[in-house]
Amino acid sequence: MTISSEATVTNGPAAVRPSRSRPDAGSDFARLSQRITEAGLLRRRPGYYTVRLGLVIGLLAGGWTAFVALGDTWWQLAVAAFLALIFGQVALVAHDLAHRQVFRKRRASAIWGRLFGNLGIGMSYGWWMNKHTRHHANPNHEELDPDVAPDILVWSTEQARNSSGLARFIGGHQAFLFFPLLTLEGFNLHVASARALSSPSMKNRLLEGTLLFLHIAAYLSALFLVLSPGKAVAFLAVHQCLFGVYLGCTFAPNHKGMPTFTGEDRPDFLRRQVLTSRNVRGGRFTDLMLGGLNYQIEHHLFPSMPTPHLRRAQVVVRAYCTEIGVPYHETRILQSYREALTHLHRVGEPIRRQRKAS
Known part of the structure; x- marks a missing residue:
């Protein structure tokens, strides 16, 4: 895939003007892919995912066990905060399942994805898959990326x-x-998931809806059977708000404030993914909390790459981008939020200017 024109990519930390197509531009990704494959970084990691899925399921079950054991007490708000974190980890596992990082087969990925997404946290796997697939195909394209x-x-x-x-x-x-x-994002995921059930394009609507209904029914029943009404509402608010903030803080550094495209602006695949993505530097704790999405460039280039391989792939991808002259952007977590917020404030200037003029 080549660049169709000398389109300007704007609205990033630094405006980028991709070079005009070269005869070999379409093979840049092929050469990188060969290096990644030869390094064995696309191989499945069944042992890693067996442990990870087991831990997440165990922590989720442990959180709800603690909820029942504590009973009607305000200490339940601590459980709500803990479960918000675990719900976020469940969502990250569902993300890996959707990209077939865990299972090679689509059917197995979909079964486990619906168990973790629909039943586990009340987020439609089918709705999210449709939305996320379009995002990956055209990241930060204003008309094509939802x-x-x-x-x-x-x-x-x-x-x-x-x-x-x-x-x-x-x-x-x-x-x-x-x-x-972001405190509303958890609620938004539930509402958007329920609304998607009315879309004719949604596959397996009956199954998706049944699992969502079971989650909501079990969730609300547990809250109002174990807790008094006031504590139940407080638990729901703390849990869902913190869940939304955690998810938002996980995804916000990835593309917000990076270059955007419009119209026919379509660089080749490698540049489209690299120029619009931001990596977040950090150690193993950052990898854990962000679920590997801190290696956003590598993830967008190789969506089916298992999470534990992303750290090694970064070394290869960063060196290759330097070799072919493609900007590779990475920063610390706080700086990533600063860049995203600075961008949001800057692009809102026309609205502020129009209000002053009126």
């Missing part, structure tokens, strides 16, 4: 100029509202 659609936040100055409704109301001060808005 993750940068101007529904609540605006991601470019052009979106800000054309914004309306809630996006326009929030857009001028969205950088300050970003983290508070």
Whole structure:
């Protein structure tokens, strides 16, 4: 896949103008892929995922066991915070399952993905798969990537100029509202999952809906049977809000504030993935908390690569990008949030300017 034009990529930490297509531009990824394959980094890791899935299931079961054992007490808010963290880890496992990092076969991936997603945390595996597949195909493309659609936040100055409704109301001060808005992300995942059941394009709607209903029924029954109404509502609020914040903080560093594309801007596959992604530096704790998504560049280039191989792949990919002259962006976690928030504030300027003028 080659660059169709000298399209300007804007709205990143530094504006990038990809070079005009070269005769060998389409083979850049093929050469990188060969190096990755020869290093054995695409091989499955059944042992790793057996341990990881077992630990996540055990911690989830342990959290709900502690919930029942504690009974009607305000100490349950600590359990709510713990389960918010574990729900986030379940979501990260569902992400790996969706990318077939765990199982080679689609059927096995879908079965376990629905168990972890729909039944485990109340998030539709089918809805998320559809949305995430479109994101991976065209990351940060304003018309093609659903993750940068101007529904609540605006991601470019052009979106800000054309914004309306809630996006326009929030857009001028969205950088300050970003983290508070993340407290609603957990609720949004449940609502979006339920709404997706009415879409004709959703596959296995009956199964998806049944598992979602079982999760919601079991979740609310547990809360209101074990806790008094006030404590149940408090538990729900703390749990879902912290779950949303954790998920948002996991995904926000990946692309927010990186270059965006519009219209016919389509660099080749390697540049499309690398230029729009940001890596987050850190040690094993960062790998654990972000589920390997801190290696976002490598993940986008090789979505089916098992998580434990991403750290080794980074060395290969970064050196290769330097070799062929493709910018490779990585930073610390706090700097990634700073870049994302700075970008959100900057692109909201047209809304603030229009308000001052009116």
